[in-house]
Amino acid sequence: MTTRGAFDKALKELQQDILRMASLVEQAVYDSVQSLVKVDVTEASQVIMGDDMIDKLFLEIEEKCIKIIATQQPIARDLRVVITGIKILLNLERMADHAVDIARSAMCLSGQTLTVKPLEHIPQMAKLTQQMIKDGLDAYVHSDIEKASAMCALDDDVDYIFAQVFRELINCMMENPEVVMQSTYLLHVCRYLERIADHATNIGEEVIYLVTGEHKELN
DSSP states (O other): OOHHHHHHHHHHHHHHHHHHHHHHHHHHHHHHHHHHHTTOHHHHHHHHHHHHHHHHHHHHHHHHHHHHHHHHOOOHHHHHHHHHHHHHHHHHHHHHHHHHHHHHHHHHTTTOOOOOGGGGHHHHHHHHHHHHHHHHHHHHHHTOHHHHHHHHHHHHHHHHHHHHHHHHHHHHHHHOGGGHHHHHHHHHHHHHHHHHHHHHHHHHHHHHHHHHSOOOOOO
């Protein structure tokens, strides 16, 4: 195999590794929200334990990226491919950390009946966030800058719901002190989802940089 052929093979494997990690992260985000909605301690525990696998995979792929740079010494677009891969990995790893945060919030709420009205908005917010993750990864696979650019609209939707839920939860706490603890944990969950959406948007920005060589902020 030629040097170029070996390099292209390494880049293809890198993309596949990133998508493998992304699949685990997507599932962790979904499961964490489900553990909250169902107040399921077992599911929350599985999300927390599964984070070790994601962290291990992150380190393995990061090491591959470093090896590619050290052995192949890529330049121009080839270097952007590797650097973009590393940055996408970092954003995915942080998403996984926030999924753990959500799962821990679910565990803190175990044994309680969630009664505050804004809870109904959290699955909606989570669905938008999960769509952003999918769109960002699809844009990455297909080098689709139009799809990457369109992610800012979904991020705006997530921010809008977050602001709405924030107001509603504050009102709930003012009107009924008994739900202060529930409302506080749910506020944290919404903040974690909002941050996951921001990391998904970052992936969109990295795709634009990969394709065009230019930095563009979507947030």
